[in-house]
Amino acid sequence: MLLGLCTDTHDNIGLARGAVDTFESVGVDAIVHCGDVVAPFTAAEFDVGIDFHAVYGNNDGEPALADAVGEFGIHHGESAHLTFDGVDVAVYHGTSEQLVDALIDCGEYDYVVRGHTHERTYEERNGTVHVNPGGLPFPGVDDTYHVATLDTESGEVRFHAVDP
16 A cells, blocks of 8 residues: 655645545555644645545644545644554654654654644664654755655655645
């Protein structure tokens, strides 16, 4: 199964559309958004007939966001434990580094997928892979928005630059 991983779109419609275009071009089976979608109109960009999962980010203050996502996907609240083809994935925005570390170190997950820092991350630690696909470009962090794909069969994680 091929998963599309994204985070921190922050109401940037061009980047949300670019993420979806990337995911469609590589043929993902599901999309996981790690938070900071922000508003329902941005969430609607992910309504493309691909299974969609999202969690809250620290900027997701719009009360209708979870309902909007629920129209076409699943909004899991603060975090999620998802299983795809026997692969356990923790999804959390990443606001607390202590919680991110606890998820990675607990030994329960094959992957911990998060956002918040806007920095692409791939780290293997104690049998768990920690992935942050990146986020809305910030000067000094990353000049390009990225998403990632995770192949649950091979374990391959690839980063993809997104053009808005």
